[in-house]
Amino acid sequence: xxxxxxxxxxxxxxxxxxxxxxxxxxxxxxxxxxxxxxxxxxxxxxxxxxxxxxxxxxxxxxxxxxxxxxxxxxxxxxxxxxxxxxxxxxxxxxxxxxxxxxxxxxxxxxxxxxxxxxxxxxxxxxxxxxxxxxxxxxxxxxxxxxxxxxxxxxxxxxxxxxxxxxxxxxxxxxxxxxxxxxxxxxxxxxxxxxxxxxxxxxxxxxxxxxxxxxxxxxxxxxxxxxxxxxxxxxxxxxxxxxxxxxxxxxxxxxxxxxxxxxxxxxxxxxxxxxxxxxxxxxxxxxxxxxxxxxxxxxxxxxxxxxxxxxxxxxxxxxxxxxxxxxxxxxxxxxxxxxxxxxxxxxxxxxxxxxxxxxxxxxxxxxxxxxxxxxxxxxxxxxxxxxxxxxxxxxxxxxxxxxxxxxxxxxxxxxxxxxxxxxxxxxxxxxxxxxxxxxxxxxxxxxxxxxxxxxxxxxxxxxxxxxxxxxxxxxxxxxxxxxxxxxxxxxxxxxxxxxxxxxxxxxxxxxxxxxxxxxxx
Numbered sequence: 001x002x003x004x005x006x007x008x009x010x011x012x013x014x015x016x017x018x019x020x021x022x023x024x025x026x027x028x029x030x031x032x033x034x035x036x037x038x039x040x041x042x043x044x045x046x047x048x049x050x051x052x053x054x055x056x057x058x059x060x061x062x063x064x065x066x067x068x069x070x071x072x073x074x075x076x077x078x079x080x081x082x083x084x085x086x087x088x089x090x091x092x093x094x095x096x097x098x099x100x101x102x103x104x105x106x107x108x109x110x111x112x113x114x115x116x117x118x119x120x121x122x123x124x125x126x127x128x129x130x131x132x133x134x135x136x137x138x139x140x141x142x143x144x145x146x147x148x149x150x151x152x153x154x155x156x157x158x159x160x161x162x163x164x165x166x167x168x169x170x171x172x173x174x175x176x177x178x179x180x181x182x183x184x185x186x187x188x189x190x191x192x193x194x195x196x197x198x199x200x201x202x203x204x205x206x207x208x209x210x211x212x213x214x215x216x217x218x219x220x221x222x223x224x225x226x227x228x229x230x231x232x233x234x235x236x237x238x239x240x241x242x243x244x245x246x247x248x249x250x251x252x253x254x255x256x257x258x259x260x261x262x263x264x265x266x267x268x269x270x271x272x273x274x275x276x277x278x279x280x281x282x283x284x285x286x287x288x289x290x291x292x293x294x295x296x297x298x299x300x301x302x303x304x305x306x307x308x309x310x311x312x313x314x315x316x317x318x319x320x321x322x323x324x325x326x327x328x329x330x331x332x333x334x335x336x337x338x339x340x341x342x343x344x345x346x347x348x349x350x351x352x353x354x355x356x357x358x359x360x361x362x363x364x365x366x367x368x369x370x371x372x373x374x375x376x377x378x379x380x381x382x383x384x385x386x387x388x389x390x391x392x393x394x395x396x397x398x399x400x401x402x403x404x405x406x407x408x409x410x411x412x413x414x415x416x417x418x419x420x421x422x423x424x425x426x427x428x429x430x431x432x433x434x435x436x437x438x439x440x441x442x443x444x445x446x447x448x449x450x451x452x453x454x455x456x457x458x459x460x461x462x463x464x465x466x467x468x469x470x471x472x473x474x475x476x477x478x479x480x481x482x483x484x485x486x487x488x489x490x491x492x493x494x495x496x497x498x499x500x501x502x503x504x505x506x507x508x509x510x511x512x513x514x515x516x517x518x519x520x
Contacts, residue, residue, distance in 0.1 A: 314355030
């Protein structure tokens with residue numbers, strides 16, 4: 001059941017991401033031509049600021065979701081209801097907290113935005129972003145429960161449908177009114193609709209969640225959650241400072257237009273990242289179930305399989321992004337939106353480094369290793385902000401992005417794996433580190449070869465971009481297959497693909513049988 005649910009979640013998510021990606025590019029193209037790069041900078045900057053505001057959540061969600069894995073696996077409705085009631089109360093409080101903190105920041109915007117006077121009504125736009133961010137806390141805890149129950153495909157399907165509809169309305173609004181407020185208002189409305197749907201669906205699918213006679217959470221369980229939340233506060237603040245400060249630093253030291261130009265590169269990595277997150281992100285609940293029920297040997301094996309899979313997917317995609325980002329933006333929206341090749345390089349490296357943290361991060365989360373190493377995110381954040389500002393003064397936009405890479409390499413890349421192997425799996429982490437270095441060197445070598453070969457392709461059209469992507473894709477996959485096709489990790493992935501094919505074939509046969517009976 002765990003494998004089947006993961007496969008369904010991944011399949012629906014992948015199909016959905018294709019549609020969402022097409023809609024996203026259509027919406028972005030109209031946005032750029034109607035409103036220009038400055039408003040792109042506003043969108044990217046405020047999204048970063050409000051992502052930082054989510055520190056108010058303080059890891060409550062992660063701690064409670066971790067506590068949900070076991071009662072969901074055991075179908076313990078009393079425990080589930082008690083945890084969800086706690087979750088609901090916490091998130092209602094967070095709505096008011098995020099709203100308050102967001103509005104408190106309003107007077108300080110001139111210190112964050114270097115060229116604030118270039119955007120009319122900038123403070124009103126910011127207030128709308130704050131309201132949208134705060135409103136997401138009212139019902140989102142229900143969608144988290146659906147994901148923990150390995151039923152994320154329901155959320156995927158509705159998200160895709162509502163995103164398509166939202167994009168259509170936004171494009172129509174831009175073409176008719178040429179107004180950013182209309183665009184943003186539509187985005188806020190559909191965000192609320194998505195959260196309300198999660199609430200309604202979960203209430204109907206799991207009616208026990210509406211129970212009034214919910215038993216109190218045992219003291220020991222509550223103390224355990226409080227302890228984990230205390231550790232996660234530090235993790236949350238540090239992680240947000242690492243991942244969500246780049247646009248703020250770029251805005252303050254380089255300018256808002258640079259944020260807008262960089263946001264197009266972020267869009268490309270976000271589209272590719274969304275596809276990969278659909279594959280790997282939908283496995284998180286299954287990893288939680290695995291860590292709650294399986295032996296150490298099984299968990300180590302699955303970790304190695306996931307680590308190999310993330311290397312395969314993220315190395316290929318990172319290299320294709322490096323090779324294709326600049327020519328794609330040139331062919332898509334014009335030379336004035338193109339940044340130096342050094343930006344494409346560091347964007348691709350950061351994408352790879354972050355992707356390779358998937359297995360360690362998710363195993364640490366689902367193992368409940370929150371208290372151990374809680375100062376690591378703070379150290380990482382301090383390094384990131386300090387080095388990014390220093391490098392921004394020296395090298396501008398690329399320097400900010402290199403600061404993020406330095407912060408991850410000096411902290412996350414080695415500490416989280418060390419923690420899960422030593423504290424969670426009780427085995428030596430040395431083989432993992434040796435393997436990581438080998439894979440990273442292989443990634444750099446493949447990237448250089450693909451860049452050199454693709455530089456000989458002189459076409460500057462979308463066709464040229466496609467040819468470069470295909471060439472890079474073939475080279476990378478050929479090298480990986482040649483080096484890893486005989487490993488146990490590869491054989492396991494191959495068996496999973498066979499399983500997927502059998503499930504799809506079985507569903508097709510069931511569907512055909514249903515059609516035949518209907519015709520009879």
